[in-house]
Amino acid sequence: MLFSALKDDGYGAYAPDPLFLKIPPGWPKPATNIFAKNKLTEQGFQLGKKLFFDGRLSKDNETSCASCHQQFASFSTYDHDLSHGVHNSFSTRNAPALVNLAWMTSLHWDGGVNHIEVQPLAPITATNEMGEQLDSILIKLKKDTVYSRMFKAAFGDPQINSQRMLKALAQYTGSLVSSNSKYDKVKRGEASFNAYEQNGYEVFKARCTGCHKEPLFTDNSFRNNGFALNRFKDIGRQQITNNKKDSLKFKVPTLRNVQVSFPYMHDGHVFSLYQVMEHYRAGIIITQPTLDSSLKNRIPMTNKEKNDVVYFLYTLTDSSFLKDARFAPEQIVMRKYSN
Numbered sequence: 001m002l003f004s005a006l007k008d009d010g011y012g013a014y015a016p017d018p019l020f021l022k023i024p025p026g027w028p029k030p031a032t033n034i035f036a037k038n039k040l041t042e043q044g045f046q047l048g049k050k051l052f053f054d055g056r057l058s059k060d061n062e063t064s065c066a067s068c069h070q071q072f073a074s075f076s077t078y079d080h081d082l083s084h085g086v087h088n089s090f091s092t093r094n095a096p097a098l099v100n101l102a103w104m105t106s107l108h109w110d111g112g113v114n115h116i117e118v119q120p121l122a123p124i125t126a127t128n129e130m131g132e133q134l135d136s137i138l139i140k141l142k143k144d145t146v147y148s149r150m151f152k153a154a155f156g157d158p159q160i161n162s163q164r165m166l167k168a169l170a171q172y173t174g175s176l177v178s179s180n181s182k183y184d185k186v187k188r189g190e191a192s193f194n195a196y197e198q199n200g201y202e203v204f205k206a207r208c209t210g211c212h213k214e215p216l217f218t219d220n221s222f223r224n225n226g227f228a229l230n231r232f233k234d235i236g237r238q239q240i241t242n243n244k245k246d247s248l249k250f251k252v253p254t255l256r257n258v259q260v261s262f263p264y265m266h267d268g269h270v271f272s273l274y275q276v277m278e279h280y281r282a283g284i285i286i287t288q289p290t291l292d293s294s295l296k297n298r299i300p301m302t303n304k305e306k307n308d309v310v311y312f313l314y315t316l317t318d319s320s321f322l323k324d325a326r327f328a329p330e331q332i333v334m335r336k337y338s339n
Contacts, residue, residue: 030102030103068095082267109236183315237250257316
């Protein structure tokens with residue numbers, strides 16, 4: 001959709017085209033409306049997308065948000081355990097998939113961020129991620145006349161500031177909704193599971209939905225799932241709450257598009273779904289004092305059940321989302337307005 005030059009509607013000379021977050025059939029409403037104070041528009045979405053793929057938000061002018069959040073990997077980092085930062089640096093955690101964020105009650109593996117509009121501040125300013133300062137970013141953006149026009153189209157005047165930048169990024173990332181996998185089609189009566197997938201689904205419902213609740217496949221909780229303290233001494237949620245009861249607790253990730261978002265866990269040290277299944281079946285350290293109570297006896301599974309659960313998890317792959325041209329950088333649309 002091209003930007004439209006309409007009558008003044010409180011936005012200045014150009015009124016943006018409104019967009020609306022669509023709630024898929026059978027899904028719950030988000031706990032909060034992330035766009036309540038950030039009206040979702042086509043122009044804001046397009047501006048946010050341009051910013052998301054722009055390396056100038058980083059110190060080296062090369063490391064964009066998309067560097068660690070690749071669309072074909074469900075906006076996670078494909079095949080790398082840790083996120084890569086500026087000047088060949090590495091973070092200490094795996095980049096989580098950016099999907100269905102409007103339903104997330106907190107962000108980051110430790111829940112240290114509770115609103116989508118401030119989330120980019122952490123990676124942008126972290127020295128081992130994008131390593132840049134907001135003032136420096138704004139100087140770079142203001143030199144680009146395309147950004148002046150896009151900010152004007154989205155917000156009514158060409159003023160470029162950090163609040164508007166963060167709002168635009170939130171409009172893009174908050175619109176990344178994945179709801180058209182085979183699982184979704186089965187739920188809508190448009191497809192059927194094969195025997196392996198159906199059996200895997202039954203096992204999943206019986207043993208996994210306590211944490212990975214349908215249809216989001218996360219309950220947004222923080223849990224210790226029985227891995228040892230890693231080489232970074234990452235204690236997870238405890239870093240935020242300073243409560244020892246939160247030691248080694250990390251956010252339950254969504255399993256949507258899990259087939260393409262490997263490697264897994266907060267530090268990306270597990271590279272296959274079969275290894276994930278084997279951990280829950282036999283690898284959980286059951287002596288950890290903060291281990292989630294549902295895992296005290298691990299999760300017993302036969303080899304067939306383990307394989308069938310993996311077959312089911314493959315049905316959560318939403319190819320239309322992974323290939324949606326609307327989310328890709330080449331689809332950024334901008335009508336050239338006169339100043």
